[in-house]
Amino acid sequence: MIRIFLTGYMGAGKTTLGKAFARELNIPFIDLDWYIEERFHKSIRELFIERGEASFRELERTMLHEVAEFENVIISTGGGTPCFFDNMEYMNDNGQTVFLDVHPDVLFRRLRVATQQRPILQGKTDEELRAFIIEALEKRAPHYGKARYRFDAGQLESRRQIADSVQQLRSLLGI
Ligand SMILES: Nc1ncnc2c1ncn2[C@@H]1O[C@H](COP(=O)(O)OP(=O)(O)O)[C@@H](O)[C@H]1O
Ligand SMILES: O=C(O)C1=C[C@@H](OP(=O)(O)O)[C@@H](O)[C@H](O)C1
């Protein structure tokens, strides 16, 4: 039975790689953010605004437990998922966990064009965004570091690169 949790910072490629990986293995793909959005009929941004982050994290934890019941599935988590409660231990106990490790410069390049959808990044200047990413990665590193596997997802900028990364991920996990 395959149950893989992809973790890593915003822009690391959890959604992109998760989707392509699931297609390659011909098994369902679940993006935890999308799952939450469908379940609550609201965007992550709206949920953050309406409930505040603390309440969003409670909800995210409950939804993580719900999706972890599925079998033969690739699950992309949100960037913050591993960093709250015992979520990382929970994922390690219930599946294989991969940390998508990407250099802060690459994350900055990817995220500066996508701050609108990500409530935590909204309204930041380039310099603020760069500093924010570096600081957040330092804080989150101990959590991401608990994943069983580490994968360099720095090259996802073309379909070719995504396809190559899928093959590398496959051999890393031995599937
Ligand atoms: N269809 C695509 N073609 C090329 N590059 C893409 C495509 N989709 C995503 N990417 C790249 O992958 C990056 C990671 O995005 P995403 O998968 O949403 O990360 P995460 O889910 O970890 O926040 C994007 O910012 C972009 O650089
Ligand atoms: O890093 C974070 O705290 C968050 C990452 C987002 O997911 P992505 O990493 O898929 O963008 C989303 O869950 C929410 O905006 C919070």
Ligand SMILES: [Mg+2]
């Ligand atoms: Mg995502």
